[in-house]
Amino acid sequence: MVNTTVNLCGIDLTNPVIPASGTFGYGLEFAKFYDINCLGSFSCKGTTLEPRIGNPAPRIAEGNAGMLNSVGLQNPGIDHVVSHELPKMAEVFHKPILANVCGFSVEEYVQVAEKFDACEQVGWLELNISCPNVHGGGMGFGTSCESAAEVTAAVKAATTKPLIVKLTPNVTDIVSIAKACEEAGADGLSLINTVMAMRIDLNTRKPVLKNLTGGLSGPAVFPLAVRMVWQVYEAVSIPILGLGGVSSAEDVIEMMLAGATAVGVGAANLKNPFACKNIIEQLPAAMEKYGITDLQSIIGGAHHG
Amino acid sequence: MLQSTFTIIQSKALTASVQELKLKGDCSAITVPGQFVQVEVPGKFLRRPFSVVDWEENLLTLCVRRSGRGTDILCNLDAGTELNLLTGLGNGFTTRHVTPLPLLVGGGSGVGALYALAKNLTNRGKVVSAALCFRTAADVYYVNQFAELDAQVYIYTEDGSIGEKGNALDALELTHSQLFACGPLAMLAALDANEELDAQFSLEARMGCGFGACMGCTIETTEGPKRVCADGPVFPGGVIQW
Ligand SMILES: Cc1cc2nc3c(=O)[nH]c(=O)nc-3n(C[C@H](O)[C@H](O)[C@H](O)COP(=O)(O)OP(=O)(O)OC[C@H]3O[C@@H](n4cnc5c(N)ncnc54)[C@H](O)[C@@H]3O)c2cc1C
Ligand SMILES: Cc1cc2nc3c(=O)[nH]c(=O)nc-3n(C[C@H](O)[C@H](O)[C@H](O)COP(=O)(O)O)c2cc1C
Numbered sequence: 187m188v189n190t191t192v193n194l195c196g197i198d199l200t201n202p203v204i205p206a207s208g209t210f211g212y213g214l215e216f217a218k219f220y221d222i223n224c225l226g227s228f229s230c231k232g233t234t235l236e237p238r239i240g241n242p243a244p245r246i247a248e249g250n251a252g253m254l255n256s257v258g259l260q261n262p263g264i265d266h267v268v269s270h271e272l273p274k275m276a277e278v279f280h281k282p283i284l285a286n287v288c289g290f291s292v293e294e295y296v297q298v299a300e301k302f303d304a305c306e307q308v309g310w311l312e313l314n315i316s317c318p319n320v321h322g323g324g325m326g327f328g329t330s331c332e333s334a335a336e337v338t339a340a341v342k343a344a345t346t347k348p349l350i351v352k353l354t355p356n357v358t359d360i361v362s363i364a365k366a367c368e369e370a371g372a373d374g375l376s377l378i379n380t381v382m383a384m385r386i387d388l389n390t391r392k393p394v395l396k397n398l399t400g401g402l403s404g405p406a407v408f409p410l411a412v413r414m415v416w417q418v419y420e421a422v423s424i425p426i427l428g429l430g431g432v433s434s435a436e437d438v439i440e441m442m443l444a445g446a447t448a449v450g451v452g453a454a455n456l457k458n459p460f461a462c463k464n465i466i467e468q469l470p471a472a473m474e475k476y477g478i479t480d481l482q483s484i485i486g487g488a489h490h491g
Numbered sequence: 492m493l494q495s496t497f498t499i500i501q502s503k504a505l506t507a508s509v510q511e512l513k514l515k516g517d518c519s520a521i522t523v524p525g526q527f528v529q530v531e532v533p534g535k536f537l538r539r540p541f542s543v544v545d546w547e548e549n550l551l552t553l554c555v556r557r558s559g560r561g562t563d564i565l566c567n568l569d570a571g572t573e574l575n576l577l578t579g580l581g582n583g584f585t586t587r588h589v590t591p592l593p594l595l596v597g598g599g600s601g602v603g604a605l606y607a608l609a610k611n612l613t614n615r616g617k618v619v620s621a622a623l624c625f626r627t628a629a630d631v632y633y634v635n636q637f638a639e640l641d642a643q644v645y646i647y648t649e650d651g652s653i654g655e656k657g658n659a660l661d662a663l664e665l666t667h668s669q670l671f672a673c674g675p676l677a678m679l680a681a682l683d684a685n686e687e688l689d690a691q692f693s694l695e696a697r698m699g700c701g702f703g704a705c706m707g708c709t710i711e712t713t714e715g716p717k718r719v720c721a722d723g724p725v726f727p728g729g730v731i732q733w
């Protein structure tokens with residue numbers, strides 16, 4: 187028997203697999219395909235103070251081994267999420283979730299965080315300072331140490347839940363930003379958000395996405411994510427939720443060897459609604475294949491010796 | 492919604508660019524004309540959405556127009572090839588309160604999408620007019636299939652090379668009591684702007700998932716943002732902010 191339990195910032199997960207924010211809605215669509223209680227947890231769609239429709243269409247494009255999105259944080263706003271989405275979600279998922287907190291100012295992040303903090307279903311806050319698809323907020327906070335630290339400290343002061351800060355790969359030095367967040371009080375880090383990218387339509391000779399750029403995710407970014415998780419693991423002592431391109435049980439193990447305590451799965455859910463269920467079911471066999479009995483023991487395993 | 496494996500049993504060119512695919516597999520999740528499927532295309536990351544043209548218990552018909560790399564790959568696959576499909580997606584047309592003279596207007600690759608609806612309505616004794624609109628004679632397909640259902644078929648081409656010279660808007664002059672349409676967005680927007688009667692429009696949008704999770708396909712409506720894949724693809728007239 188293998189043990190797939192991991193502990194993320196003080197909360198035990200039956201397995202490390204966590205559907206990534208924005209690719210799992212509030213869980214309801216996937217609950218039509220399978221019992222989502224097999225998941226370690228999941229991260230809900232990025233939520234802002236006010237409702238947002240997001241960017242104009244088209245907002246999906248494709249790459250050779252992945253996809254671009256420029257959704258731009260479409261969500262019904264925190265009050266609607268708390269009053270409508272979370273109660274519906276409670277019927278299909280009975281474990282603590284990660285609440286993905288977004289904003290356009292420090293005050294807005296704090297207000298959204300406070301409202302999620304009051305929700306029993308929320309286990310962790312995931313502070314999204316890394317969305318590449320919104321203008322004047324989002325990734326803006328995640329690209330400098332000062333602003334990342336400022337918003338982290340402000341939200342930390344407003345919550346009793348573990349605070350996981352989600353980092354963008356669209357920076358020259360992710361390690362210094364990771365360290366700034368740790369010093370500002372982050373209890374954990376999640377990385378990576380999507381990589382800023384573009385496709386151009388040869389017929390129209392214009393970018394495919396109306397927003398021009400979008401965020402690349404899927405298998406194409408996996409090696410980049412592994413490298414960043416590795417580097418950040420070397421520099422911080424708080425747990426890491428590693429994500430970016432994960433699509434198999436082997437990828438989960440690789441991400442954990444790089445330093446991830448838990449592992450997010452994003453784009454893979456959109457291609458195959460059963461992706462997370464399949465990964466979780468294949469995890470024990472993959473562990474046995476690589477001689478792993480306790481998953482928690484391999485975290486950062488590639489760094490030692 | 493169901494994920495399952497289908498096998499291509501026949502692939503037939505209807506025109507130089509439109510291929511009719513017959514697939515064997517479990518169609519139990521398909522319940523209403525106007526729904527769609529998401530097809531995993533070998534070598535492509537995202538699935539491709541296609542309207543259900545016709546279905547039986549274990550037989551699915553799709554009409555795929557070659558419009559890029561993914562559809563090209565799909566149209567070149569041989570009989571016997573297995574494909575992974577998500578079926579039973581989308582709301583489909585509302586057919587509960589159909590008035591006596593429904594008009595179906597299809598443009599280009601939207602023509603096939605109306606076939607299952609025409610079948611449903613003619614089976615229920617409605618006098619269906621089907622206006623099939625194309626660019627030119629070489630693009631015309633499915634006329635016989637609609638005619639065999641005893642629908643009154645009207646062909647429109649932009650260059651007048653076959654049928655009436657005209658487009659979808661000209662079809663509105665046909666006597667009708669209700670409109671169902673599928674085709675390019677610009678065509679649907681023009682119809683919506685000119686139609687006073689009860690209408691339903693089947694839309695296309697670039698999709699991430701096709702089942703409501705990613706917000707990739709959102710459109711704006713008078714009732715707020717809607718997902719083409721899960722709240723549509725069929726929307727009533729007068730609500731879409733084109
Ligand atoms: C609900 C629905 C029903 C459809 N039914 C049919 C049908 O019955 N027959 C048919 O021939 N076509 C249909 N389409 C359009 C069909 O999905 C696209 O032509 C196809 O996805 C293009 O793929 P590609 O790889 O050839 O093109 P590429 O341009 O190489 O594709 C790149 C990306 O853009 C997307 N994309 C490109 N054009 C469209 C489009 N018009 N609509 C949606 N996504 C697009 C692709 O899915 C892919 O993700 C339908 C679309 C929708 C949304
Ligand atoms: C359609 C889509 C929407 C997303 N929305 C959010 C979001 O609201 N908040 C967030 O923190 N990340 C969001 N992301 C990023 C993912 O959570 C994840 O970090 C990224 O996609 C990398 O993982 P992947 O390669 O497994 O998809 C989104 C990604 C996609 C594809």
Ligand code: FES
Pocket residue numbers: 697698699700701702703704705706707708709718719720721
């Ligand atoms: S395509 Fe994902 S929500 Fe419609």
